[in-house]
Amino acid sequence: GNSVTQMEGPVTLSEEAFLTINCTYTATGYPSLFWYVQYPGEGLQLLLKATKADDKGSNKGFEATYRKETTSFHLEKGSVQVSDSAVYFCAGITGANSKLTFGKGITLSVRP
Amino acid sequence: NAGVMQNPRHLVRRRGQEARLRCSPMKGHSHVYWYRQLPEEGLKFMVYLQKENIIDESGMPKERFSAEFPKEGPSILRIQQVVRGDSAAYFCASSHRLGQGVGWTEAFFGQGTRLTVV
Numbered sequence: 001g002n003s004v005t006q007m008e009g010p011v012t013l014s015e016e017a018f019l020t021i022n023c024t025y026t027a028t029g030y031p032s033l034f035w036y037v038q039y040p041g042e043g044l045q046l047l048l049k050a051t052k053a054d055d056k057g058s059n060k061g062f063e064a065t066y067r068k069e070t071t072s073f074h075l076e077k078g079s080v081q082v083s084d085s086a087v088y089f090c091a092g093i094t095g096a097n098s099k100l101t102f103g104k105g106i107t108l109s110v111r112p
Numbered sequence: 113n114a115g116v117m118q119n120p121r122h123l124v125r126r127r128g129q130e131a132r133l134r135c136s137p138m139k140g141h142s143h144v145y146w147y148r149q150l151p152e153e154g155l156k157f158m159v160y161l162q163k164e165n166i167i168d169e170s171g172m173p174k175e176r177f178s179a180e181f182p183k184e185g186p187s188i189l190r191i192q193q194v195v196r197g198d199s200a201a202y203f204c205a206s207s208h209r210l211g212q213g214v215g216w217t218e219a220f221f222g223q224g225t226r227l228t229v230v
Contacts, residue, residue: 042224046220049218102147
């Protein structure tokens with residue numbers, strides 16, 4: 001079956017540090033891949049997406065590139081802010097009748 | 113262009129009562145997902161529905177839980193005879209599917225219903 005694996009957390013960084021959150025996927029076929037963010041007490045918001053190999057999704061300074069050769073979709077940001085503190089979920093979907101599959105999520109805390 | 117609407121936002125039920133959670137998808141969306149989230153845990157898939165059809169219910173507990181998405185009206189997640197362990201945040205998401213050539217579309221989430229069983 002399809003699965004998404006995220007690195008273990010939580011992650012604590014100082015403001016302006018570089019962020020990488022790893023995500024790899026296992027799927028039959030070619031998935032579309034997503035990063036979602038959840039702020040405290042809220043629902044999930046789509047952060048960025050990529051629908052085919054070599055696509056780069058970007059939003060709010062975050063980037064992720066769909067790497068078919070390594071089956072990865074790592075999330076990066078060059079300089080994090082305190083307001084980026086949230087839970088980040090990697091997700092993928094592969095077909096018309098397949099569900100949107102999430103990784104376990106990772107909590108990011110950014111210190112001033 | 114309203115987003116995914118869930119109600120109620122907070123629901124308190126006594127053990128043994130029924131809980132009904134409602135989800136109105138975004139306009140034009142014909143697919144709905146339900147997920148459960150426990151504190152400090154990730155999202156657990158429950159069920160995936162298309163209008164009048166259950167596509168995947170592999171995450172639904174076999175007893176007390178049911179879901180529907182009728183032709184008209186919101187999707188409903190029903191939990192009968194609730195127990196303390198049902199206390200969680202329940203999230204609904206909706207999407208509409210495009211063909212494989214242009215990629216599968218993302219799902220948009222509601223704000224969730226926080227169920228507390230006392």
